[in-house]
Amino acid sequence: MTNAEQLRLLPSVDRLLGDPALEDSTARYGHHLTVTATREVLEQVREEIKGGQPTPSHTALVTRVEAYLRQHLAPTLRPVVNATGVVIHTNLGRAPLSAAARAAMEAAARGYSNLEYDLDAGQRGQRTLHTERLLCKLTGAESALVVNNNAGAVMLALNGLAAGRGVLISRGQLVEIGGGFRVPDVMAQSGARLIEVGTTNRTHRQDYARELAREGSDVALILRAHHSNFRIVGFTTEVEMDELVALGQAHGVPVMDDIGSGALLDTGAFGLTHEPMVQESLKAGAALVCFSGDKLLGGPQAGIIVGQAAFVDPLKRHPLARALRADKLCLAALQATLMHYLKGEAATQVPVWRMVSMALDEIDRRARRWRDRLRRAGIAAQVIDGRSTVGGGSLPGETLPTRLLALPVPAPDALVAALRLGDPPIVARIEGDCVVFDPRTVLPEDEAALLDTLVDTLLRIDTNFHE
Ligand SMILES: *Cc1c(COP(=O)(O)O)cnc(C)c1O
16 A cells, blocks of 8 residues: 555544544543644654554554643643652652641632731731741741741841841851752852851851951851751861850841751651751850751741841841742641641651651561562562661761662662653662662552552563562
8 A cells, every 4th residue: 555545544633533532532631632632643643654654543543642632731740659768858849748737738729818817807917927926936936937948038038137248157068058059159149248267177266256357347147057968077167056146246246047957856866966956046046047848847848037036027028028928828838837846746747757757667567568568469579778868958978777678670770760650650769789669758648559550560561570
């Protein structure tokens, strides 16, 4: 058959659309998109026939139109299973939210709320009030402000309090925390003048004192920034917050602490190094403390500034605060998250803390259950010792002992790649010649989907995986 004859065998757009399967697609995706998909597929097939391919059957054409629609309309932002053991994984959306936080978002989303309406007075209210009072109660701060994220909070505070003036910071703290947040760049963008103090590994009290004396009244702030995801080891010195505060006070200069992760609970209680806590910085006299909502706080993406009213309140009226303001869904989730801390139930209700504090026994039990499930499907798997990490720029180099499900496979790269394309996508790690899965970061409600996808993928991609 010639190409021209083959082309004539192709159905028209209308005839293909008349297929009952595509009538279903029309009902699901709408007439316009289904017609477009049908046209596109027929166009592709025409090109293929001209290139020497045979004419596909009617059923094959329908299947292609359906696949085209699915592919083009599938949401690109999808839930994934995090089996990496990195609790606060920025690439995977950082903190999963508690049930109460999710319910609060749903309630705020489905209708109207008193977001900026004072129900007692019957007049305009303040959107940030809902979380600010809670933040003050929890941290002991006089005032609080919530914005879109911590990068925004730092930018706002520097611009609002130090634009056109000097800000002292230790050379050891001029860090890049990833995702384009570099302390010197943020400082430049805020309009503040960076005054470097000390050296990369050692900065002493006298280094600050010397710069304060030299720069005089041009210094607006002393900034301390958490190193976040890196650690200086060996011959190092940094000045503690209370000493910085005393130095600042002698020169009338407030101290701002960008603590990044924003722990309200003591990581030391969970077998980890002590991570700086918001309450401690405030107690040591920091005028302002900035931190993220979705790192160790375990809430939605947000930037939180707490501290003395004299410094925080002017920031609320700053034009940047309006540009960086948090939306109602964020505020709803944040309020519910903070409530867990107030009720003393954060370690059991906030997913990030539940994962950090998960007992090794429980992890081991889950890993062995997974192993047994795979064995029943004829797949070789072991349970081995491993390490989880907290992530989110907190506790660099720190790990938590864990138990891993390990699959010894001939091509670990191929398996992790196939798992990423699963439904749901699964993100796992490679250790040696094994693909490993850490139960710590897998939500219990995702376990069944993880195991089903794992079994399907293994059986599909390689029969060598069988015992
Ligand atoms: C993570 C982090 C930031 C940025 O916070 P986002 O909420 O991601 O904008 C700023 N400073 C430090 C020290 C951090 O760890």
